[in-house]
Amino acid sequence: MYICPVCKDKLNRIENSWRCPKGHSFDIARKGHVNLLTTAKHNPKTAGDNADMVKARTEFLDKGYYRPLAEKLREAAEDELNGIAKPVIIDSGCGEGFYSSELAKIKNSRIFGIDISKHAVAHCMTRVHLAGLKNCEFAVASSFDLPFANNSADAVISVFAPVCDEEYARVLKPDGVLIVVSPSPRHLFELKAAVYDKPYKNKPNDYKLTKFYNGKDKRKEIVFEYKKLISSPEDIQSLFMMTPYCFKTSEEGMARLRALESIEVTCGFMIQVYSKC
Ligand SMILES: C[S@@+](CC[C@H](N)C(=O)[O-])C[C@H]1O[C@@H](n2cnc3c(N)ncnc32)[C@H](O)[C@@H]1O
Ligand SMILES: [Zn+2]
Structure with missing residues (x-):
């Protein structure tokens, strides 16, 4: 399954490393993951979400606020993979493995999660060990x-x-599917209304996926929304840290956020299913 990030040849597992026939070698960390990010293109120390962002997301996700989404996503994937004996699933940009570990419940599945953040990937291993997942x-x-x-x-x-159109099309089998989850227009609207004078709805994502069937845009789109009470200032803070708004909110807006004891928000998602052209 893995290929060498340097020469693209197949990687073979030899003791505690993954090696290609040309001798490029990648050690498996004590926790069980492997770093296949080439330093020529990225700085693994700073790539992707940092330790604080990973910690905030883990704390929030572990409270279960997005559990309904994880289950809905697993069901959508199960529907698409129905009839495939041993489905291979890649979770691209998997973060700390919250959705990967739910997808791992799909019968006889093998899950491969990747993320550019070494902090996030290290946490994936902790999560699956705790859950006893072997796949x-x-x-x-x-x-x-x-x-x-x-x-x-x-x-x-x-x-x-x-989302990387070209790479997803390359790794997918001809009948493979791409499932993209993004915020729906009303996602977290109440939180934005509490912080901003002029809250706005999210624009629905409009990926131009040239390698996927685009005759009628997507094959399937599920808009999935529910309300949740975010019940403590710490959880509100963690949720806010997970959003892009945390980078562009004024000090005044942050003060309004800190004053919130709890807030009921719309958790709104779009699950879009694409098949290859
Ligand atoms: C908003 S988080 C979502 C994580 C996870 N899918 C979740 O929903 O819990 C975005 C993730 O994409 C990762 N990321 C950013 N750029 C990436 C890239 N080029 N390749 C892989 N992952 C990337 C970040 O490190 C981060 O973990
Ligand atoms: Zn190689």
């Missing part, structure tokens, strides 16, 4: 240079993560 592997890698062979996956999943 998940994780690597530090970029969605724009996936360390997987051509035509090797039945599904690629991307949840709030960068």
Whole structure:
């Protein structure tokens, strides 16, 4: 499944490393993941979400606020993979493995999660060990240079993560599907209304996926919305840290945020399913 990030030849597991026939070698960390990010293209120390962002997201996700989404996504993937004996699923931009570990419940599945953040990937291993899952592997890698062979996956999943049309099409089998999750227009509207004078709805994502069936845009689109009470200032803070708004909110807006004891918000998502052209 894995290919060498340097020469693209197949990687073979030899003791505690992954090696290609040309001798490029990648050590498997004590936790069980592997770093396949080439330093020529990225600085693995700073790539992707930092330790604080990973910690905030983990704390929030572990409270279960997005559990309904994880289950809905697993059901959508199950529907698409129905009839495939041993589905291979790539979770691209997997973060700390919250959705990967739910997808791992799909019968006889093998899950390969990648993320460019070494902090996030290290946490994936902790999560799957705690859950006793044996069918998940994780690597530090970029969605724009996936360390997987051509035509090797039945599904690629991307949840709030960068989307790379070309790479997803390359690694998917001809009948493979791409499932993209993004915020719906009303996602977290109440939180924005509490912080901003002029809250706005999110624009629905409009990926131009040239390698996927675009005759009628997507094959399937599920808009999935529910309300949740975010019940403590700490959880509100963690949620806000997970959003792009945390980078562009004034000090006044942050003060309004800190004053909130709890808030009921719309959790709104679009699950879009694409098949290859
Ligand atoms: C908003 S988070 C979503 C994480 C996870 N899918 C979730 O929903 O919990 C976006 C993730 O994309 C990762 N990321 C950013 N650029 C990336 C890239 N080029 N390749 C792979 N992952 C990337 C970040 O490190 C981060 O973990
Ligand atoms: Zn190599």
